[in-house]
Amino acid sequence: MVDAAVRPKTTRPHADNADANLQFDVARVTDLLMGTWADTRREARELIKDSAFWRDDELGKDEHRERVLSQLHLLVENKAVHRAFPKSLGGEENNGGNIAGFEELVVADPSLQIKSGVQWGLFGSAILQLGTTEHHEKWLPGVMDLSIPGAFAMTEIGHGSDVAAVGTTATYDASTQEFVINTPFRGATKEYLGNAALHGVAATVFAQLITNGVNHGVHCFYVPLRGEDGVDLPGIGREDDGLKGGLNGIDNGRLSFDHIRIPRTNLLNKYGDVAADGTYSSAIDSPGRRFFTMLGTLVQGRVSLDGAASWASALGLKIAITYATQRRQFDGADGQEVVLMDYGKHQRRLLPRLATTYAQIFAHDEFLQKFDGVFSGRTDTPDDREDLETLAAALKPLSTWHALDTLQEAREACGGAGFMFENRLVGLRADLDIYVTFEGDNNVLLQLVGKRLLTDYAQQFTGKDAAALAKFAVGMTAGKLFHGAGLRQFGQSVVDLGQVSRSVENGLREEQQHLLLAERVQQMVADIAGRLRPAGKDKVLGAKLFNENQAELIEAARAHAELLQWEAFTDAVHRVEEADTKKVLTWLRDLFGLQLIEKHLAWHLINGRLSTQRAAAVSRYIDRLCARLRPYALDLVDAFGYEPEHVRAPIASGAERERQDEAREYYAALAASGEAPVLEKTLKKNAKR
Ligand SMILES: Cc1cc2nc3c(=O)[nH]c(=O)nc-3n(C[C@H](O)[C@H](O)[C@H](O)COP(=O)(O)OP(=O)(O)OC[C@H]3O[C@@H](n4cnc5c(N)ncnc54)[C@H](O)[C@@H]3O)c2cc1C
CATH class of the missing domain: 2.40.110.10 (Butyryl-CoA Dehydrogenase, subunit A, domain 2)
Known part of the structure; x- marks a missing residue:
């Protein structure tokens, strides 16, 4: 086990310019990230500081299974598993808090999180959600206290x-x-x-x-x-x-x-x-409908995977970015070895992923609120349920894929040290691999979202007269008629693209980012709907056309989910009042938005949404944002609120900084002593003079 008591120092390299000296309020941002159920998250994090809950990497399969079972009993003893169950049976009927608490277990051991999810989130939930009072009274007490695994x-x-x-x-x-x-x-x-x-x-x-x-x-x-x-x-x-x-x-x-x-x-x-x-x-x-209603009651598995995957990405970045602010390789212009995080490429690898992780955590909190509203009965209409399921099918794929991508990049960003099991990244990567498949395969889920987008799109036309449909057919009104993707209204933000500011950065700010992301969804859905239209009631042709457009429909669903994440991030930034903190978070949100635009640059160009000049400016703007965010990289990962007992990666403990400092002191002392050997290349250079 690592020495969890080594707490890293958080120092920020302050450059001279004002942008590098903003007062970033880490504690405020931690509160923001912890979201609606911050207290439950803190409670869960406190509990899993106990090493009894940690993954022991040396154990074989059989011992690991027994350890995780014993950890489930520990959760019961600590009253950490009853939140979602009926008050009449000793529960709290706190659905959102229950999921938030479970998600946090991922940093202790993903096996613990998932086995708990099977016992209380799937097996227990099936009895709770699909059964009736007699079933609840008969079996739930045993489910809750684990006498019925x-x-x-x-x-x-x-x-x-x-x-x-x-x-x-x-x-x-x-x-x-x-x-x-x-x-x-x-x-x-x-x-x-x-x-x-x-x-x-x-x-x-x-x-x-x-x-x-x-x-x-x-x-x-x-x-x-x-x-x-x-x-x-x-x-x-x-x-x-x-x-x-x-x-x-x-x-x-x-x-x-x-x-x-x-x-x-x-x-x-x-x-x-x-x-x-x-x-x-x-x-x-x-x-x-009966079948889908039953399945819909079991949506919580997807909800918790979305959160757990987002927080696992956060942990991976906490490890990689902390290490990158301490690890040095190659001399810089000043003769000092350069800290990895100061390299442009390193910033490009880690900071956009950090921005995405923030977006996902904010989107997840909104998602959890929606879930809590439905399952508490406060906002439980068929439409709310349908929205919730669509949201789950949209967000879970993106966050679970992002976790794999981020953990892999974080692993590589830590070099050989990243490959050592004790540094967590390979273990997390392996454990989270299957999150993209269970609780609904990601592509299958996104297809559901795509179908919902098409249905919503079609509803724009119900009751419209023949003239309106004819206009649509020639593509004249598609964008204006389609005002929503079911969950958000974004039609009103459609403005004339010709009126963009001359300044490239101004032309890629909040409103334009929203416009570009929203219009992409609208356009893609409208295009696909147009291509499916010739099928009419012909089922065979319909299936053929659908299949031909399946890949693009899934891409449209992904674009929709990205838009939701961007909107959630933007809403969170708007809630911040402190000017400096808001500025840094706005850069981070911009980085999230612009990397999405950069990723789909070809689409924006082909569809005439961006001029070639502006398209060319996107990547440069991203580079500038990365450089601006560099001084806050450590603060931004510290804001995840993880303590050494959660991180447990020696490379993120401060040990690397101590080693680097020791080496630098050694060379400085050697130089001062006058006994340092002369470098051959220095001799040769002097001889040429
Ligand atoms: C470790 C683990 C734990 C699990 N735990 C449980 C559990 O406790 N209880 C339980 O009931 N299940 C559990 N599952 C099952 C899990 O939910 C399923 O594996 C998952 O739903 C995918 O089903 P499948 O494996 O049959 O894949 P398939 O459905 O065969 O899918 C294979 C591939 O085909 C693609 N595909 C499928 N349909 C389409 C389509 N229409 N269009 C395009 N592509 C398509 C998918 O995208 C996927 O990539 C678990 C699975 C694993 C691996």
Whole structure:
């Protein structure tokens, strides 16, 4: 274990110019980043300062699994897992706080975060959200105190993204009032389930509900796996997934069911029920809508992955940027070795990623507020639920991909030291790898967002007369008719692009950034909608055209998510009153916006959104912003609020600075002593004179 008590000194190299001497209020920015549930985050961070919660990198798979299980018990002992559960059962019904607290566990050990998520966020949530009072009273106390460790059994070998097509069946037998749970073929085996290989004694199993010869679609059932004696019940098949690419503290595995009989009342029946005589009933008539309503109640997994991935990126940058402000390589013009962070390329590698991380953390807090509003019932309309699901499908992909990209860049930015396990980056990178796949594969999720954008776009035209549609068809009014992407209104910001200021920087400030990002979404969606239009009601042609445009639709969804992040960052900057702090955060927000524009520069040029002169200026402006932000790089990562017990990377502990200082002192003393050997090249230079 590292010496966590070595606290890094935070010193800022103050240059002469005023921009380098602003009073950046680290504590204020920490509050801003911690967001709405700052108290819960601080509480969770305090708890995981205890080394009992830390990942022990030396452990093998089996020991790691047992350690993580024992950590879950520690969480229970510390009352850290009850926040989302009903007050009547000892919970707090605090949905936002619950997620915020769980997210923080990622810096202790991602396996701990995810195994907790399986137990309380998936298995427990399925009972809570899909079950009714009887189920809550019967099973939730055991879920909460971990006397019932459980698996969430949705995915099968044969179907992961397309969950509606799972093969497991739950066939009702009216003669015994039981459901028969069965795995009819190998591909219907439940796969990758946390808690399934070893620890789970029960599972919430998703299966096709069949009664009186009718398949009513996928429903969720509570299925005991083990008896009181700890032995698997007859008919339960259990396999271990073994070693994985990361998260090896979790016992993922497979489950199969050979005609397992469970009582009728084990159907989690909030959205669909079967009476004793086998009659099916549901308040939601459409099977499709019913299924998506059920899935929607389980959105919290995506919410927490978005937050955890964003904070993991923050930790990676805290490590890499701290190291980069201490590590020196190559002499500079003054004969002194240069600190890595002073290199333009190093700034370019780390600071835009820092800006994105800020944007994601701010966007996540808005997302969490939305989640809390829906799940507390304060703002729980079908539209709110749909917005929440779209937001989850938009933000989770970007933050989880960003985490992998950032951790890899941070690893490289730390050179060989970054590759040492003790410095955290490779372990985090490996553990977070699968975040892009579970809780919904990123591309599949973005496709959902794209479809929502198309639906919203189409709604702009409902009730419009033939003349309006004809105008749209020739592309005259598309931009003006499309006023929203479902979640934000940005149509009013459409201004004449011809009126941009002469100053290049002025022409790339807040309003123009917003315009460029928003118009890109609008234009892409309008273009795709136009290309899909010829299909009309022809399903075959529709599928063909959709497939031809799928990649671009996913790109449009990504652009939409980037816009949401930019808006959240901008809202956060507007909340800051202190002028100096606001200035630095505005540069950082500009850096976020401009890197997005730079990334899509070809699109902006092809579509005539930027002149070639302005396009050429974007990259130079980014370089200038990086240089301006350089003096605040350390402050900006310190604002994440991580303490040495969270960072636990020797390269970010101050040890590198001490080594560098020692070496410099050694050479200075040697030079002063007059005993330093003369350099050969100096001799040769002198001889030439
Ligand atoms: C470590 C781990 C833990 C997990 N824990 C659980 C758990 O506890 N419970 C549980 O139920 N599940 C769990 N899962 C399953 C996880 O949710 C699924 O792996 C995920 O949903 C993706 O499904 P899949 O693996 O079958 O991939 P697939 O659905 O086969 O997707 C493979 C690829 O195809 C692409 N693709 C799929 N459909 C389309 C399309 N329409 N258009 C374009 N591209 C497409 C995807 O983008 C993806 O890249 C876990 C998985 C892992 C690896």
